[in-house]
Amino acid sequence: HLYTMDAVGVMEPDQTVELLMWEMCPDTMQIFTKKVCKDGPEATKKSGICDIIPGAQIDDFLFDPCGYSMNGLLPGGYYITIHVTPEPHCSYVSFESNVPQENYMELMEKVLNTFKPSKFLMTVFANKESIAKDNHKQLENKELVPGYTRADHQFCTFKNYNLTYSHFTRPII
Numbered sequence: 120h121l122y123t124m125d126a127v128g129v130m131e132p133d134q135t136v137e138l139l140m141w142e143m144c145p146d147t148m149q150i151f152t153k154k155v156c157k158d159g160p161e162a163t164k165k166s167g168i169c170d171i172i173p174g175a176q177i178d179d180f181l182f183d184p185c186g187y188s189m190n191g192l193l194p195g196g197y198y199i200t201i202h203v204t205p206e207p208h209c210s211y212v213s214f215e216s217n218v219p220q221e222n223y224m225e226l227m228e229k230v231l232n233t234f235k236p237s238k239f240l241m242t243v244f245a246n247k248e249s250i251a252k253d254n255h256k257q258l259e260n261k262e263l264v265p266g267y268t269r270a271d272h273q274f275c276t277f278k279n280y281n282l283t284y285s286h287f288t289r290p291i292i
């Protein structure tokens with residue numbers, strides 16, 4: 120479901136970037152188990168999650184026997200949230216942030232290098248006041264992510280927001 124505010128105009132910049140990932144590298148997923156890490160902070164460090172958006176104040180939790188959730192807060196009211204389901208038969212990771220960036224490529228590469236999914240869906244949702252609004256144009260390039268093939272790409276225009284949805288796949292490694 121996608122909800123948008125049908126207000127008269129846009130006063131404040133607003134943006135959300137999401138990466139939904141499936142079929143992750145099994146070795147990487149082991150980090151998010153009690154066999155490899157004792158707690159959330161150890162998994163955050165060992166996986167490299169701490170370097171995705173440095174400087175966040177992080178609250179992280181490692182479930183027993185496996186599974187991981189983190190919420191991070193940044194100055195300015197920005198957030199980052201990551202949830203990991205590492206079970207090999209249904210591995211899934213979600214990443215979401217409202218950090219404003221003119222180009223989300225570097226952030227996307229960091230997230231993909233951290234989890235190494237074979238399939239992912241990227242969405243960028245930005246209003247006209249946001250510095251992230253040009254990401255929609257950049258995401259039109261279907262060769263954007265080396266090693267991945269773009270399987271689907273959609274651009275939607277709403278009253279105050281635009282949305283890009285791009286689905287990428289690659290062979291399982």
Ligand SMILES: C[S@@+](CC[C@H](N)C(=O)[O-])C[C@H]1O[C@@H](n2cnc3c(N)ncnc32)[C@H](O)[C@@H]1O
Pocket residue numbers: 182183184185186187188202203204205206211213
């Ligand atoms: C991190 S939670 C995230 C769920 C959902 N995909 C999300 O993004 O909100 C799912 C992972 O945590 C594990 N887990 C262990 N104990 C749990 C609990 N009490 N509640 C939820 N997940 C738990 C699950 O087995 C799974 O690997």
